[in-house]
Amino acid sequence: MARANAAYYAGCDPFADFITAPEISQMFGELLGAWVAVVWDRLGRPDPFMLVEAGPGRGTLMADAQRLLRRVAPACHKAMRLHMIETSPRLRGVQAHALRDATAVPVCWHGDLRDVPDGPMVLLANEFLDALPIxxxxxxxxxxxxxxxxxxxxxxxxxxxxxxxxxxxxxxxxxxxxxTCQPALDFVHALGTRLLRWSGAAALIDYGYDAPAWGDSLQALRDGRPTDPLQGPGSADLTAHVDFRAIADHVPRGVEVWGSVTQGDFLAALGLAARTEQLARAAPAQADEIRAAAMRLAAPDRMGQLFRVMGLSSGLAGDLPGFVGRRAGDGTGRGKTR
Known part of the structure; x- marks a missing residue:
């Protein structure tokens, strides 16, 4: 899976085979941009701080987030240093084009979280963990x-x-x-280790499960349709469901674990309904399309139930936005399932 996906992302356009939440509606990136601004405030408004996205795709999520931050949270936007974790040279070029007019902040690309400079950090990872090899x-x-x-x-x-x-x-x-997905566990452990050194927070968004489950979840998509994962290695997108239960249990002690919660609940808590109606009123000719996109993101029979969101934090004043409370823990601040 590792070699096939590396070849796929290096040489193919993955967005011909599937569509991610940021491509469905600008609201997804805008709400996450607002989430970043609130988190930054609850971290004590550090200046500078690292805003990091892992697996940025076409750069759509970050471009929408940047437009909102420039408009409604200029102090946060000014304090940020923008870093993208992306190994594909082709996708880096696509991301640079998407961000060119969206932000006045210089963008740096890295192949690994360990290459991101030290300092307080807010990290976003949407459909990143599911593409790691199992x-x-x-x-x-x-x-x-x-x-x-x-x-x-x-x-x-x-x-x-x-x-x-x-x-x-x-x-x-x-x-x-x-x-098992050891690269996902390694990434989250490295992320947690960094959060123990520097204050910060992360939102991990992916399709998966938060229960002691099992079963074969490997799947391949080609031209938007399921296909045999063994046919044409490197020509189809290979993914597997994210085991959020295992992820939570691998976070270092001392890091707060939030959720996971469903994507529908997370977006609702961030104000999806209000933003939907705001956009619908501003563009009445597209109101039905805007509302349909919101339903696709959040409805239980669409992405709202299949996708989940887990949060990590350290040094935060108050709750992590979008979550109703910390994961049941053992009193040390580490999320621990029972």
């Missing part, structure tokens, strides 16, 4: 076999489930699949 293990008796690909077909080999992984104690039935 491993699949199949329960066989009291042990496991690992599912892998050889010569264009799935094969199995005896293997041990990764020791210490948060999901290793789940009662997976015989013959069922348990997935």
């Amino acid at each position: 491993r699949q293990f199949v329960r066989r008796g009291q042990g496991w076999v690992e599912r892998f690909v050889r010569d264009g077909a799935f094969m199995h080999a005896a293997s041990d489930f990764p020791a210490g992984h948060p999901a290793c104690v789940r009662p997976v039935p015989e013959g069922d699949v348990l997935e």
Whole structure:
């Protein structure tokens, strides 16, 4: 999966195969821009601070967020230093074009979170974790076999489930699949470690689940339709559902974990309904289209239930916007499921 997706994002236009929330409506990026401004204020208005997006796609989310920040939160916009985590040279060019007229802040690109300069940070990651490579293990008796690909077909080999992984104690039935995504766990652990050094917050938005679940979630999209993930490696987008339960359990102690909550609830808390009607009144000819886009983002039978949002924070005065409360914890500030 790692090599296939690297080739895919380097040489293909992923947005021909799927559409992300920022491409559906400007409201998504605007609401996240407003979220950044409130978080910045609750962090004590640090100047400077790093605004970071991981996996920025076409740059649409950040461009919409920047337009709002320039208009309604100029002090926050002035204090920010804009950093994008993107490994594809082609997508970096697309992002630069999208941001050219959206912000007066210089943009820096990095291949890894560790390359972002030190300092207080607010990070956004929309549909970033789902594209990271997974491993699949199949329960066989009291042990496991690992599912892998050889010569264009799935094969199995005896293997041990990764020791210490948060999901290793789940009662997976015989013959069922348990997935791991070590790059996602590594990213979140690095993010949490940084938040222990510097104050900051993050919003991780992706489709996935927040329960001790299992099952095969690997899927491929080509030309907007599901396809065989083994056909034409590098020509289709490969994704897997994000295990938010495992993500929360991998956050370093001392970092606050918020949620996860559904995307619909998160956007509602940020004021999606009010922004929808504001735009509809300003453009009555497009009012139906604007409302339909909001429904697509937030309705339970659309993206609103399938996508989830998890927050991380440190050094925050008050609650993290968009969340009703911290994840049930063990008293040390670390989110811990029970």
